[in-house]
Amino acid sequence: MSDFRVPAHATLSLVDWMVESVVSRGKHLLIRTRPPVKVSAPPLSIHSHLLMEGHWDVYATGERWRSPAFKARAVLGNKAFTAVGFELGFLHVLRTTDEVEVIGHLGPDPLGHSWDPDEALRRLLIDPERPIGLALLDQRLISGLGNVYRSELLFITRVHPRTPAGEVEDLGHMVDIAHRLLHANKDRARRVTTGSDGMNPYWVYGRAGQACLRCGGTLQKESLAESTRSAERDVFFCASCQGSYVPSGGRTR
Structure with missing residues:
Protein backbone atom coordinates (compact mmCIF):
# COMPACT_ATOMS: atom_id res chain seq x y z
CA MET A 1 0.00 0.00 0.00
CA SER A 2 1.17 3.50 -0.82
CA ASP A 3 -1.06 6.49 -0.18
CA PHE A 4 0.24 10.07 0.11
CA ARG A 5 -2.46 12.48 1.25
CA VAL A 6 -0.74 15.76 0.50
CA PRO A 7 -1.22 17.66 -2.78
CA ALA A 8 2.43 17.60 -3.84
CA HIS A 9 2.59 13.79 -3.83
CA ALA A 10 -1.05 12.77 -4.22
CA THR A 11 -0.33 10.91 -7.47
CA LEU A 12 2.87 9.23 -6.30
CA SER A 13 2.72 5.47 -5.85
CA LEU A 14 5.47 3.42 -4.22
CA VAL A 15 3.61 0.12 -4.48
CA ASP A 16 6.15 -2.75 -4.71
CA TRP A 17 8.98 -0.49 -3.55
CA MET A 18 11.19 -1.76 -0.70
CA VAL A 19 11.84 0.16 2.51
CA GLU A 20 15.59 -0.17 3.00
CA SER A 21 15.98 1.80 6.22
CA VAL A 22 14.36 4.32 8.53
CA VAL A 23 16.69 6.89 10.05
CA SER A 24 16.23 9.99 12.15
CA ARG A 25 18.28 13.15 12.22
CA GLY A 26 17.22 15.37 15.06
CA LYS A 27 13.47 15.77 14.65
CA HIS A 28 13.52 14.75 11.00
CA LEU A 29 12.57 11.24 9.88
CA LEU A 30 13.77 9.68 6.64
CA ILE A 31 12.20 6.52 5.24
CA ARG A 32 14.56 5.34 2.49
CA THR A 33 13.06 3.27 -0.30
CA ARG A 34 14.31 1.60 -3.48
CA PRO A 35 12.33 0.64 -6.57
CA PRO A 36 11.66 -2.91 -7.74
CA VAL A 37 14.13 -4.26 -10.31
CA LYS A 38 11.68 -3.74 -13.15
CA VAL A 39 11.35 -0.01 -12.41
CA SER A 40 14.00 2.37 -13.70
CA ALA A 41 13.99 5.06 -11.03
CA PRO A 42 16.36 6.42 -8.37
CA PRO A 43 15.95 5.50 -4.68
CA LEU A 44 13.59 7.87 -2.90
CA SER A 45 13.41 9.12 0.68
CA ILE A 46 10.15 10.02 2.42
CA HIS A 47 11.08 13.01 4.57
CA SER A 48 8.77 14.01 7.42
CA HIS A 49 8.84 16.20 10.50
CA LEU A 50 6.38 15.79 13.37
CA LEU A 51 6.46 19.39 14.66
CA MET A 52 4.16 19.49 17.72
CA GLU A 53 1.23 17.19 16.89
CA GLY A 54 2.53 14.68 14.35
CA HIS A 55 3.19 10.99 14.91
CA TRP A 56 3.82 7.80 12.99
CA ASP A 57 1.90 4.72 14.15
CA VAL A 58 2.50 1.12 13.10
CA TYR A 59 -0.42 -1.31 13.01
CA ALA A 60 -1.00 -4.89 12.08
CA THR A 61 -2.57 -4.71 8.64
CA GLY A 62 -6.32 -4.48 9.12
CA GLU A 63 -6.04 -3.22 12.70
CA ARG A 64 -8.21 -0.22 13.58
CA TRP A 65 -6.32 3.08 13.65
CA ARG A 66 -6.17 4.96 16.92
CA SER A 67 -6.44 8.36 15.20
CA PRO A 68 -9.10 9.49 12.71
CA ALA A 69 -8.36 8.79 9.05
CA PHE A 70 -8.75 12.44 8.02
CA LYS A 71 -5.60 13.26 10.01
CA ALA A 72 -3.48 10.77 8.05
CA ARG A 73 -0.94 12.29 5.67
CA ALA A 74 0.83 9.11 4.51
CA VAL A 75 -0.02 5.41 4.58
CA LEU A 76 2.57 2.73 3.79
CA GLY A 77 1.85 -0.96 4.16
CA ASN A 78 2.54 -4.55 3.26
CA LYS A 79 0.74 -7.81 4.01
CA ALA A 80 1.70 -7.74 7.69
CA PHE A 81 2.03 -4.11 8.79
CA THR A 82 0.77 -0.61 8.00
CA ALA A 83 2.61 2.59 8.96
CA VAL A 84 0.49 5.74 9.14
CA GLY A 85 1.81 9.28 9.50
CA PHE A 86 -0.77 11.47 11.28
CA GLU A 87 -0.75 15.29 11.39
CA LEU A 88 2.79 15.46 10.06
CA GLY A 89 4.29 18.95 10.18
CA PHE A 90 5.50 18.47 6.64
CA LEU A 91 5.95 15.60 4.22
CA HIS A 92 8.22 15.54 1.17
CA VAL A 93 9.53 12.83 -1.12
CA LEU A 94 12.94 13.40 -2.65
CA ARG A 95 15.82 11.49 -4.14
CA THR A 96 17.87 9.81 -1.45
CA THR A 97 20.98 11.39 -2.94
CA ASP A 98 19.44 14.81 -2.27
CA GLU A 99 18.89 14.33 1.49
CA VAL A 100 21.71 16.72 2.28
CA GLU A 101 19.55 19.54 0.93
CA VAL A 102 17.00 19.08 3.74
CA ILE A 103 19.14 17.87 6.65
CA GLY A 104 22.65 19.06 5.79
CA HIS A 105 22.25 22.19 7.93
CA LEU A 106 21.55 20.24 11.12
CA GLY A 107 24.01 20.00 13.97
CA PRO A 108 25.27 16.78 15.58
CA ASP A 109 22.50 14.44 16.72
CA PRO A 110 22.95 12.97 20.24
CA LEU A 111 21.14 9.84 19.05
CA GLY A 112 23.06 9.57 15.78
CA HIS A 113 25.83 7.13 15.01
CA SER A 114 28.13 10.01 14.15
CA TRP A 115 27.51 11.98 17.36
CA ASP A 116 30.38 14.41 17.93
Whole structure:
Protein backbone atom coordinates (compact mmCIF):
# COMPACT_ATOMS: atom_id res chain seq x y z
CA MET A 1 0.00 0.00 0.00
CA SER A 2 1.17 3.50 -0.82
CA ASP A 3 -1.06 6.49 -0.18
CA PHE A 4 0.24 10.07 0.11
CA ARG A 5 -2.46 12.48 1.25
CA VAL A 6 -0.74 15.76 0.50
CA PRO A 7 -1.22 17.66 -2.78
CA ALA A 8 2.43 17.60 -3.84
CA HIS A 9 2.59 13.79 -3.83
CA ALA A 10 -1.05 12.77 -4.22
CA THR A 11 -0.33 10.91 -7.47
CA LEU A 12 2.87 9.23 -6.30
CA SER A 13 2.72 5.47 -5.85
CA LEU A 14 5.47 3.42 -4.22
CA VAL A 15 3.61 0.12 -4.48
CA ASP A 16 6.15 -2.75 -4.71
CA TRP A 17 8.98 -0.49 -3.55
CA MET A 18 11.19 -1.76 -0.70
CA VAL A 19 11.84 0.16 2.51
CA GLU A 20 15.59 -0.17 3.00
CA SER A 21 15.98 1.80 6.22
CA VAL A 22 14.36 4.32 8.53
CA VAL A 23 16.69 6.89 10.05
CA SER A 24 16.23 9.99 12.15
CA ARG A 25 18.28 13.15 12.22
CA GLY A 26 17.22 15.37 15.06
CA LYS A 27 13.47 15.77 14.65
CA HIS A 28 13.52 14.75 11.00
CA LEU A 29 12.57 11.24 9.88
CA LEU A 30 13.77 9.68 6.64
CA ILE A 31 12.20 6.52 5.24
CA ARG A 32 14.56 5.34 2.49
CA THR A 33 13.06 3.27 -0.30
CA ARG A 34 14.31 1.60 -3.48
CA PRO A 35 12.33 0.64 -6.57
CA PRO A 36 11.66 -2.91 -7.74
CA VAL A 37 14.13 -4.26 -10.31
CA LYS A 38 11.68 -3.74 -13.15
CA VAL A 39 11.35 -0.01 -12.41
CA SER A 40 14.00 2.37 -13.70
CA ALA A 41 13.99 5.06 -11.03
CA PRO A 42 16.36 6.42 -8.37
CA PRO A 43 15.95 5.50 -4.68
CA LEU A 44 13.59 7.87 -2.90
CA SER A 45 13.41 9.12 0.68
CA ILE A 46 10.15 10.02 2.42
CA HIS A 47 11.08 13.01 4.57
CA SER A 48 8.77 14.01 7.42
CA HIS A 49 8.84 16.20 10.50
CA LEU A 50 6.38 15.79 13.37
CA LEU A 51 6.46 19.39 14.66
CA MET A 52 4.16 19.49 17.72
CA GLU A 53 1.23 17.19 16.89
CA GLY A 54 2.53 14.68 14.35
CA HIS A 55 3.19 10.99 14.91
CA TRP A 56 3.82 7.80 12.99
CA ASP A 57 1.90 4.72 14.15
CA VAL A 58 2.50 1.12 13.10
CA TYR A 59 -0.42 -1.31 13.01
CA ALA A 60 -1.00 -4.89 12.08
CA THR A 61 -2.57 -4.71 8.64
CA GLY A 62 -6.32 -4.48 9.12
CA GLU A 63 -6.04 -3.22 12.70
CA ARG A 64 -8.21 -0.22 13.58
CA TRP A 65 -6.32 3.08 13.65
CA ARG A 66 -6.17 4.96 16.92
CA SER A 67 -6.44 8.36 15.20
CA PRO A 68 -9.10 9.49 12.71
CA ALA A 69 -8.36 8.79 9.05
CA PHE A 70 -8.75 12.44 8.02
CA LYS A 71 -5.60 13.26 10.01
CA ALA A 72 -3.48 10.77 8.05
CA ARG A 73 -0.94 12.29 5.67
CA ALA A 74 0.83 9.11 4.51
CA VAL A 75 -0.02 5.41 4.58
CA LEU A 76 2.57 2.73 3.79
CA GLY A 77 1.85 -0.96 4.16
CA ASN A 78 2.54 -4.55 3.26
CA LYS A 79 0.74 -7.81 4.01
CA ALA A 80 1.70 -7.74 7.69
CA PHE A 81 2.03 -4.11 8.79
CA THR A 82 0.77 -0.61 8.00
CA ALA A 83 2.61 2.59 8.96
CA VAL A 84 0.49 5.74 9.14
CA GLY A 85 1.81 9.28 9.50
CA PHE A 86 -0.77 11.47 11.28
CA GLU A 87 -0.75 15.29 11.39
CA LEU A 88 2.79 15.46 10.06
CA GLY A 89 4.29 18.95 10.18
CA PHE A 90 5.50 18.47 6.64
CA LEU A 91 5.95 15.60 4.22
CA HIS A 92 8.22 15.54 1.17
CA VAL A 93 9.53 12.83 -1.12
CA LEU A 94 12.94 13.40 -2.65
CA ARG A 95 15.82 11.49 -4.14
CA THR A 96 17.87 9.81 -1.45
CA THR A 97 20.98 11.39 -2.94
CA ASP A 98 19.44 14.81 -2.27
CA GLU A 99 18.89 14.33 1.49
CA VAL A 100 21.71 16.72 2.28
CA GLU A 101 19.55 19.54 0.93
CA VAL A 102 17.00 19.08 3.74
CA ILE A 103 19.14 17.87 6.65
CA GLY A 104 22.65 19.06 5.79
CA HIS A 105 22.25 22.19 7.93
CA LEU A 106 21.55 20.24 11.12
CA GLY A 107 24.01 20.00 13.97
CA PRO A 108 25.27 16.78 15.58
CA ASP A 109 22.50 14.44 16.72
CA PRO A 110 22.95 12.97 20.24
CA LEU A 111 21.14 9.84 19.05
CA GLY A 112 23.06 9.57 15.78
CA HIS A 113 25.83 7.13 15.01
CA SER A 114 28.13 10.01 14.15
CA TRP A 115 27.51 11.98 17.36
CA ASP A 116 30.38 14.41 17.93
CA PRO A 117 30.30 16.21 21.31
CA ASP A 118 33.29 18.38 20.41
CA GLU A 119 31.53 19.65 17.29
CA ALA A 120 28.35 20.30 19.28
CA LEU A 121 30.37 22.31 21.82
CA ARG A 122 32.10 24.26 19.05
CA ARG A 123 28.78 25.20 17.49
CA LEU A 124 27.23 26.29 20.78
CA LEU A 125 30.14 28.69 21.27
CA ILE A 126 29.93 30.26 17.80
CA ASP A 127 27.92 33.08 19.39
CA PRO A 128 29.12 33.18 23.03
CA GLU A 129 26.75 36.07 23.90
CA ARG A 130 23.63 34.18 22.89
CA PRO A 131 21.51 32.97 25.85
CA ILE A 132 22.03 29.25 26.36
CA GLY A 133 18.25 28.82 26.61
CA LEU A 134 17.98 29.91 22.97
CA ALA A 135 21.11 28.17 21.69
CA LEU A 136 19.93 24.76 22.89
CA LEU A 137 16.84 24.95 20.65
CA ASP A 138 18.82 25.87 17.53
CA GLN A 139 18.83 22.68 15.45
CA ARG A 140 21.87 23.96 13.53
CA LEU A 141 23.92 23.64 16.72
CA ILE A 142 22.57 20.42 18.23
CA SER A 143 19.73 18.58 16.53
CA GLY A 144 17.00 16.82 18.46
CA LEU A 145 16.63 18.97 21.56
CA GLY A 146 13.15 20.39 22.12
CA ASN A 147 11.55 22.53 24.79
CA VAL A 148 11.18 19.70 27.31
CA TYR A 149 14.84 18.71 27.17
CA ARG A 150 15.95 22.35 27.09
CA SER A 151 14.23 23.15 30.39
CA GLU A 152 15.22 19.89 32.07
CA LEU A 153 18.83 20.08 30.93
CA LEU A 154 19.28 23.61 32.27
CA PHE A 155 17.77 22.61 35.61
CA ILE A 156 19.91 19.50 35.99
CA THR A 157 23.08 21.48 35.28
CA ARG A 158 21.92 24.44 37.46
CA VAL A 159 22.22 27.02 34.66
CA HIS A 160 19.83 29.96 34.27
CA PRO A 161 18.22 30.07 30.78
CA ARG A 162 19.46 33.62 30.08
CA THR A 163 23.10 32.86 30.82
CA PRO A 164 25.23 33.54 27.70
CA ALA A 165 26.59 30.33 26.21
CA GLY A 166 30.15 31.57 26.67
CA GLU A 167 29.57 32.04 30.42
CA VAL A 168 28.32 28.52 31.14
CA GLU A 169 31.01 27.16 33.46
CA ASP A 170 31.12 23.62 32.06
CA LEU A 171 29.35 23.61 28.72
CA GLY A 172 30.98 20.30 27.83
CA HIS A 173 29.27 18.68 30.80
CA MET A 174 25.92 20.07 29.63
CA VAL A 175 26.48 18.55 26.16
CA ASP A 176 27.27 15.20 27.81
CA ILE A 177 24.10 15.34 29.94
CA ALA A 178 22.04 16.12 26.81
CA HIS A 179 23.43 12.99 25.16
CA ARG A 180 22.68 10.87 28.23
CA LEU A 181 19.13 12.24 28.65
CA LEU A 182 18.12 11.47 25.08
CA HIS A 183 19.60 7.99 25.20
CA ALA A 184 17.87 7.24 28.50
CA ASN A 185 14.50 8.08 26.91
CA LYS A 186 14.89 6.79 23.38
CA ASP A 187 13.01 3.53 24.02
CA ARG A 188 10.40 4.92 26.44
CA ALA A 189 6.84 5.74 25.50
CA ARG A 190 6.94 8.56 28.07
CA ARG A 191 9.90 10.83 28.66
CA VAL A 192 11.32 10.81 32.18
CA THR A 193 14.09 13.06 33.50
CA THR A 194 13.66 12.71 37.28
CA GLY A 195 14.26 8.97 37.32
CA SER A 196 10.65 8.37 38.45
CA ASP A 197 7.80 7.64 36.06
CA GLY A 198 5.24 8.66 38.67
CA MET A 199 3.46 11.95 39.31
CA ASN A 200 6.50 14.07 38.42
CA PRO A 201 8.45 12.65 35.48
CA TYR A 202 9.93 16.14 34.88
CA TRP A 203 11.91 18.36 37.22
CA VAL A 204 10.55 21.67 35.92
CA TYR A 205 8.90 21.43 32.50
CA GLY A 206 5.22 22.37 32.63
CA ARG A 207 5.35 22.80 36.40
CA ALA A 208 5.36 26.62 36.80
CA GLY A 209 3.89 27.60 40.19
CA GLN A 210 4.56 24.20 41.70
CA ALA A 211 7.22 23.28 44.25
CA CYS A 212 10.74 22.49 43.09
CA LEU A 213 11.51 18.82 43.69
CA ARG A 214 15.05 19.74 44.70
CA CYS A 215 14.73 22.80 46.98
CA GLY A 216 11.00 23.27 47.54
CA GLY A 217 10.94 26.75 46.00
CA THR A 218 8.31 27.89 43.51
CA LEU A 219 9.08 27.06 39.89
CA GLN A 220 8.85 29.80 37.26
CA LYS A 221 8.55 30.19 33.52
CA GLU A 222 9.69 32.88 31.13
CA SER A 223 9.30 33.42 27.40
CA LEU A 224 12.50 33.54 25.39
CA ALA A 225 12.83 34.76 21.82
CA GLU A 226 15.68 35.87 19.57
CA SER A 227 13.92 39.18 18.87
CA THR A 228 10.53 40.83 19.07
CA ARG A 229 9.74 39.36 15.63
CA SER A 230 10.54 35.73 16.43
CA ALA A 231 8.32 33.19 18.14
CA GLU A 232 8.56 32.93 21.90
CA ARG A 233 8.92 29.61 23.69
CA ASP A 234 8.33 29.19 27.43
CA VAL A 235 11.25 27.89 29.45
CA PHE A 236 10.67 26.50 32.95
CA PHE A 237 13.23 26.86 35.75
CA CYS A 238 13.90 27.25 39.46
CA ALA A 239 15.39 30.64 40.33
CA SER A 240 16.74 29.24 43.59
CA CYS A 241 18.54 26.25 42.07
CA GLN A 242 19.56 27.92 38.80
CA GLY A 243 20.26 31.45 39.97
CA SER A 244 19.04 34.73 38.49
CA TYR A 245 20.96 36.06 35.53
CA VAL A 246 21.47 39.84 35.59
CA PRO A 247 22.66 41.02 32.12
CA SER A 248 24.54 44.08 33.36
CA GLY A 249 26.30 42.58 36.35
CA GLY A 250 26.51 38.87 35.90
CA ARG A 251 24.67 35.97 37.43
CA THR A 252 23.75 35.79 41.08
CA ARG A 253 22.33 33.05 43.27
